[in-house]
Amino acid sequence: DATEAVALAAQTLRNLCAEREGADAVRAAGCIPALGAVVRRGAGCAAAWRAGAAVAALCRYEENWELVRETNCADVIRDLSTRTTKLRLPQAFDSFERAAG
Numbered sequence: 001d002a003t004e005a006v007a008l009a010a011q012t013l014r015n016l017c018a019e020r021e022g023a024d025a026v027r028a029a030g031c032i033p034a035l036g037a038v039v040r041r042g043a044g045c046a047a048a049w050r051a052g053a054a055v056a057a058l059c060r061y062e063e064n065w066e067l068v069r070e071t072n073c074a075d076v077i078r079d080l081s082t083r084t085t086k087l088r089l090p091q092a093f094d095s096f097e098r099a100a101g
Helices: 002-016 020-028 032-039 046-058 062-070 074-081 091-100
Strands: none
Touching (some): 002 020, 002 032, 002 046, 020 032, 032 046, 032 062, 046 062, 046 074, 062 091, 074 091
């Protein structure tokens, strides 16, 4: 099923983002907008949780912040994070986003 395939792809990207080299490769491949689109599907979509975890991992590296901000998915990740303590955006990214307006 397509939904499960998207969830598995998001999980794979999340695994890659665990290390800087993988996060760099995900960014270079242009995957951040696609991850943001999946996250915006919200809590009713299992793939959104996995994509949110990938985006949160990407946000550990400052060079990804602007691209993530442009996806307009941070508020959805924050909503998802109220449902689980395992999905959190770094505080530094939150400060960046507030400053960027």
